Amino acid sequence: MFKAIVSADTLKTTLDSVSVLVDECKIHLEEDGLEIRAVDPANVGMVDLSLSADAFESYEADGGLIGVNLSRLEDIAGMADAGQLVSLELDEETRKLHIQIDGLEYTLTLIDPDSIRQEPDIPDLDLAAEVVVEGKDINRAVKAADMVSDHIALGVDGSNETFYIDAEGDADDVHLELDRDDLIDLSAADAHSLFSLDYLKDMDKAIPKDAEVTMELGEEFPVKMHFDIAEGMGHVTFMLAPRIQSN
Amino acid sequence: MTDWTEKYRPTTLSAVRGNDKARDAFEKWARTWDEHREAVILHGSPGVGKTSAAHALANDMGWGVMELNASDSRTADVVEKVAGEAAKSGTLTEGGAGRRLVVLDEADNFHGNADYGGSREVTRVVKDANQPIVLIANEFYDMSNGLRNACQDVEFRDVSKRSIVPVLRDICRQEGIEYEDAALDAIAEETSGDLRSAVNDLQALAEQTAVLTAEDVVTSERDRTEGIFDFLDDVIKHADAETALKQSYDVDETPDELLNWVEDNVPKDYYGDELADAYEFLSNADRWLGRVRATQNYSYWRYAGDNVAAGIPAARQHDHGGWTRYGPPSYWSKLGRTKGKRKQRDAIARKIAERSGTSIGTARRRILPYLSTMIHHCKPRELTLAIAATYEFDASDLAYVTGSGESTNKVQSIVEDAEERREQAAVEHSGGAFAGGRASDSDADEPDGSEGSDGDGGGDGQATLGAVASEEAAGEESMGEEADATAADDADGDDAEGETQDVDDRAADAEEDDGQSGLADFL
Numbered sequence: 211m212f213k214a215i216v217s218a219d220t221l222k223t224t225l226d227s228v229s230v231l232v233d234e235c236k237i238h239l240e241e242d243g244l245e246i247r248a249v250d251p252a253n254v255g256m257v258d259l260s261l262s263a264d265a266f267e268s269y270e271a272d273g274g275l276i277g278v279n280l281s282r283l284e285d286i287a288g289m290a291d292a293g294q295l296v297s298l299e300l301d302e303e304t305r306k307l308h309i310q311i312d313g314l315e316y317t318l319t320l321i322d323p324d325s326i327r328q329e330p331d332i333p334d335l336d337l338a339a340e341v342v343v344e345g346k347d348i349n350r351a352v353k354a355a356d357m358v359s360d361h362i363a364l365g366v367d368g369s370n371e372t373f374y375i376d377a378e379g380d381a382d383d384v385h386l387e388l389d390r391d392d393l394i395d396l397s398a399a400d401a402h403s404l405f406s407l408d409y410l411k412d413m414d415k416a417i418p419k420d421a422e423v424t425m426e427l428g429e430e431f432p433v434k435m436h437f438d439i440a441e442g443m444g445h446v447t448f449m450l451a452p453r454i455q456s457n
Numbered sequence: 458m459t460d461w462t463e464k465y466r467p468t469t470l471s472a473v474r475g476n477d478k479a480r481d482a483f484e485k486w487a488r489t490w491d492e493h494r495e496a497v498i499l500h501g502s503p504g505v506g507k508t509s510a511a512h513a514l515a516n517d518m519g520w521g522v523m524e525l526n527a528s529d530s531r532t533a534d535v536v537e538k539v540a541g542e543a544a545k546s547g548t549l550t551e552g553g554a555g556r557r558l559v560v561l562d563e564a565d566n567f568h569g570n571a572d573y574g575g576s577r578e579v580t581r582v583v584k585d586a587n588q589p590i591v592l593i594a595n596e597f598y599d600m601s602n603g604l605r606n607a608c609q610d611v612e613f614r615d616v617s618k619r620s621i622v623p624v625l626r627d628i629c630r631q632e633g634i635e636y637e638d639a640a641l642d643a644i645a646e647e648t649s650g651d652l653r654s655a656v657n658d659l660q661a662l663a664e665q666t667a668v669l670t671a672e673d674v675v676t677s678e679r680d681r682t683e684g685i686f687d688f689l690d691d692v693i694k695h696a697d698a699e700t701a702l703k704q705s706y707d708v709d710e711t712p713d714e715l716l717n718w719v720e721d722n723v724p725k726d727y728y729g730d731e732l733a734d735a736y737e738f739l740s741n742a743d744r745w746l747g748r749v750r751a752t753q754n755y756s757y758w759r760y761a762g763d764n765v766a767a768g769i770p771a772a773r774q775h776d777h778g779g780w781t782r783y784g785p786p787s788y789w790s791k792l793g794r795t796k797g798k799r800k801q802r803d804a805i806a807r808k809i810a811e812r813s814g815t816s817i818g819t820a821r822r823r824i825l826p827y828l829s830t831m832i833h834h835c836k837p838r839e840l841t842l843a844i845a846a847t848y849e850f851d852a853s854d855l856a857y858v859t860g861s862g863e864s865t866n867k868v869q870s871i872v873e874d875a876e877e878r879r880e881q882a883a884v885e886h887s888g889g890a891f892a893g894g895r896a897s898d899s900d901a902d903e904p905d906g907s908e909g910s911d912g913d914g915g916g917d918g919q920a921t922l923g924a925v926a927s928e929e930a931a932g933e934e935s936m937g938e939e940a941d942a943t944a945a946d947d948a949d950g951d952d953a954e955g956e957t958q959d960v961d962d963r964a965a966d967a968e969e970d971d972g973q974s975g976l977a978d979f980l
Binding site: 249250251252253254256330333335403406408409428429430431432449450451452453454455 | 523587588
């Protein structure tokens with residue numbers, strides 16, 4: 211069984227951070243909250259999300275798994291105004307999800323979880339460098355880089371203790387450097403990897419501007435980005451595989 | 458019950474049966490990929506193990522797999538975003554050093570709007586890739602030349618009966634099914650090289666009976682499609698009408714397509730009377746296809762099919778042997794090449810139709826050809842000029858109709874003259890409304906006239922009329938002023954044209970501009 215009431219904002223933020231990568235996902239309805247893990251069709255980007263039961267106005271679940279079409283669910287959540295409450299209830303008999311927003315009732319047909327792409331194992335990576343930046347700095351860098359290129363280099367200069375972002379276009383370049391003072395935190399070690407801007411752009415959309423984002427970086431290694439949602443009661447980890455640097 | 462083809466899908470390349478050579482070549486491609494960094498095309502009939510080999514190889518090499526197949530929408534956008542990114546990026550577990558096998562299944566089958574632009578994008582992805590890519594296809598030559606040249610290729614042949622039987626036997630043992638050897642032989646025989654079908658057939662039979670015997674193997678032959686080239690060869694050279702007709706039912710082409718194929722290839726073998734007869738049948742077929750289009754009654758298709766498939770053998774009078782290089786129909790490519798020309802032709806027909814009050818179709822078929830003949834190469838000039846002026850042809854229209862070059866002097870001059878003539882006609886028929894525009898220059902020269910007009914409540918048109926009139930009337934200024942007055946009176950009236958006509962008839966010997974002379978005469 212599953213029955214929950216949650217604020218529309220929290221629901222939207224949660225869905226947004228998954229829908230930037232996949233159209234359909236499995237949602238684990240654990241006793242202490244929701245969990246979603248998904249990898250995009252190209253196996254390049256991954257999201258791992260948990261939303262604690264405390265983030266809900268009320269929450270009851272006893273395990274189980276549902277498959278949902280995210281864009282459909284997002285559309286429904288979009289019907290709610292900010293601050294409105296959304297009530298979700300799983301009808302076990304019809305295998306449908308009943309959603310209520312202030313008198314509006316929506317019955318969402320669920321998807322067979324087996325037909326959804328398998329959930330990824332979370333790779334255990336040893337990433338040497340770690341920076342903590344504000345969401346808006348990532349947004350700024352991604353926006354600027356997008357003007358010149360389709361990929362972006364994220365790196366940490368271990369000796370200068372700076373976090374830098376480079377984008378090289380055919381004609382124009384963008385460079386952004388943040389030192390210890392600009393960052394919330396930094397554990398410096400040399401790191402440099404190239405990433406697809408398309409993916410970073412999508413992920414950036416899901417990162418709240420005021421969030422503290424922890425980025426873990428390595429040498430030609432995936433980047434990990436963690437941040438909290440729902441006032442610290444939810445947590446999102448994005449992982450993105452690097453572009454291969456062809457010579 | 459799980460699908461046995463899935464359950465017994467080989468997990469390692471060495472378990473892939475029946476295509477040892479291809480398997481070794483494929484493995485070599487993978488092992489040496491770091492040196493050549495090229496994509497590979499696996500091609501061969503359905504069910505011989507191409508997809509299995511790709512997945513087994515990835516498993517052997519410890520590579521991740523990203524597969525895009527025909528059940529996904531494969532537009533250029535999707536191919537670029539999904540396959541492109543997968544082919545350019547490292548893996549989530551190992552970063553830049555990690556390998557991922559990008560499998561594009563059914564790479565020769567990009568269809569319609571769902572896959573719009575996909576095949577072109579595949580070539581781009583292959584060229585920019587930093588990860589190994591496997592393209593899987595049934596027909597090697599259905600893929601573009603550019604794509605084929607950018608890849609290595611490995612052909613998977615049909616699996617021989619000798620290789621199929623042991624596979625079936627293995628499965629029977631593992632599933633605990635009792636069988637007669639003859640039954641497995643029969644299954645292997647019937648599926649003619651398609652290992653997947655053999656396994657499917659075995660599973661279907663095993664679900665029905667406890668012990669497999671040769672009799673259980675129903676001799677229902679799987680539908681097979683007849684290759685179009687084989688069909689052409691038979692229908693044109695060997696087969697009698699009945700055989701050819703029956704054979705045509707197994708060809709995977711619609712009658713329109715079939716007609717195009719036959720139409721283009723029959724003259725490569727037939728000649729003289731038999732060719733004429735053959736085309737008679739083809740034209741009958743085409744008329745039936747026309748009826749299908751007109752009525753949307755697809756039961757007429759069979760008559761088209763009859764004419765194509767049975768008509769050609771019926772027309773045959775000579776022996777035709779040897780080998781002929783048949784080619785695909787040029788119909789579509791011709792349509793593509795002549796698109797611009799046809800567009801122009803239709804635009805011309807539209808102009809003619811508007812002018813003549815006919816349909817565009819009639820204008821195209823019944824008028825345009827005559828015009829083309831009448832004024833071929835712009836001769837006679839006067840007629841060409843008249844036609845160009847009437848139908849409002851521009852240079853490219855006229856070039857199309859006459860067959861003369863668009864940039865040649867004669868076409869350009871005719872178009873200019875026609876333009877002038879039209880302007881003239883417009884002025885002629887406008888009751889003097891345009892006269893003002895032409896005469897406005899003369900205002901400055903005729904201070905009196907313009908003054909008069911300014912003072913007049915009637916407005917500019919009249920003033921200038923007066924000016925022109927006075928100018929042309931050999932400098933009688935007073936006349937100009939009077940003209941103003943009269944023009945002002947009549948300005949709105951329709952009879953203005955009548956007046957100018959009068960003028961034409963009665964006076965104004967040396968005067969070129971009718972409108973003005975008419976005014977002078979009126980005065």
